Amino acid sequence: MHRFANPARFLRIAKPLTPALFWLGLLLTLIACIWGLFFTPTERLMGDTVKILFVHVPSAWLGMGGWTGIAIASIVQLVWRHPLAGVAARAIAVPGATFAAICLITGSIWGRPTWGTWWVWDGRLTSMLVLFFLYLGYIALSNASSEKGDTSRVAAVFGVIGAVNIPIINRSVVWWESQHQKASITLGGSSIDTAYLVPLFIAVVGFSLLFGALVLMRMRTALAEMRIEARMRRMAQG
């Protein structure tokens, strides 16, 4: 891990990796969306509403996966003081918040025809909304530090504390009776028919690759801004 913590080496790897992840991710996402929208059968009870699945599930996965990434990067930043870890954590925040929001919005659109309501305050929906607010808090906190690209330690601590919510979201439908259905895909197998499962899997991979490309782009931007700032400061002194 220490090998990749060097910003110069990171940039050498990230430069060709970014377009590779982006285009492959975009291709898979398009395939999954077209497949999911036009070539999947209508569902027994939900009808065509089931097709929101192919956006909702990958977004939920990335919303939660994003914060898991922030938490891991924050621990690395706090313990090993790798500057790149803080940059990574900050780069994840905005895409993570965006996908958490997409998850909430698509879920709401699905809930209206399926359940008969846009929103209920059950364990799953509430904990996911809390995740979205945690993202907003994290973004505000990491932007509050004075310098561009500065890896604030307060934000890192917040990133670790906020991770408590992730297992709560995951377990909410098991611990508490909830309006939201229980997990369809578990270690024991899947209760989603193969006709939906295959495009769903492609969508999850495609969205994840796009997410990776976005994070790499944001990290490279942050590193470039840090270099500009350093150079400006040198010029101002010299």
Next chain:
Amino acid sequence: MKPKHQRLLLALIAVVALVSAGLIAASALREEASYFYTPTTLAAANVPPGKAIRLGGMVQKGSIVRAADGVSITFIVQDQERSQKVAYRGITPDLFVEGSGVVADGRLRPDRVFVAESLLAKHDENYVPKELADIDMTAAENTQNTVSQ
């Protein structure tokens, strides 16, 4: 101990403490954070009549009875162990069908019938294409016919 190891230890202690705090809080909330009562928890909870609560479970097969006025229905909500009679007046959601999940807002009447003010359908974790479900249904009906013959 190097400072790096000290920080690692502190971070680990912090993470363990946080996770345990979260788990303890969540398990303490187990009853309160449930969105609805199931027939079994409702029977155990001793809820007084007239108190606004939610009831959830499966609509028992063959239990929906429509009254002559066309908008009043009664049905039975069940879980694995118990069942609860529900009365409702209004338009039911599209996904309100027998054998499927339902969450009802309402109150218990003194005669222990649950009077629902609103119904929400609850979808389960199974995603089955319509054609497959039809085949299953036909197969089940065929079996039934064979048995009855």
